[in-house]
Amino acid sequence: MDLLEQDDMVSFATTSWLIWKRRNEMIFRKCFLHPRIVAQNSKHLVEELQLAKQQNKKLTGKVQRQAAWVTPPRGRLKLNWDASLDKIRCRVGVGAVIRDHEGQVLATLRMQHDLFPDPFLAEAYAALQASIFCKSSGYKGIIMEGDSLQVVKGLNSASDSHTYAGQLIADTKTTLSSFTAWSAGHTVRANNCVAHALSKDALGISGYTTTFGSVPLCIRTLVFESLNE
Known part of the structure; x- marks a missing residue:
């Protein structure tokens, strides 16, 4: 046999x-x-x-x-964001990465914050922090991309929700309104793995960490793989 x-x-x-x-x-x-x-x-x-x-x-x-990350068109940047939760300690880890049309990492954000461990609330908070980070870094033409459909729908909606998460999304839209061009799109988790890895790593750091022109160790393999797909 x-x-x-x-x-x-x-x-x-x-x-x-x-x-x-x-x-x-x-x-x-x-x-x-x-x-x-x-x-x-x-x-x-x-x-x-x-x-x-x-x-x-x-x-x-x-x-x-x-299931592959797609580069933005020339002249635009893509801002991927994600959130990870530590439900025991009631903390959220925020991860964001800004990449150009060649897929090169321009900047990253990792931060930890005390927050009620609700997934929608965490994603909304992460989107706001990612947009603030992008604005403070001087980038103006971006495509925001995340795997939270609720947040993406909120960003693309003309109306605002009166919930706490809804107010965070409204604040994100206010931040984005100062950009020369912006849009928000949804993607699956597999395409958002770099931002997700950053958010997971953020739970193990204290406060706020950014990089410019360098790639954090926690995402180097993922970035390399995405550039060779």
């Missing part, structure tokens, strides 16, 4: 199952199925399984291709 190829094993397994099924049909339904039909059904079933496997590979490849 160990010497059989994978395709032979699949063929053996499907044939065995069909023989067992044929036996049950004979015993319980008094229905006789010719062995030639069993062989044909086995062949067709194996072909269907192989086709399904090929389609699954194509779908998986498509998903993997979609």
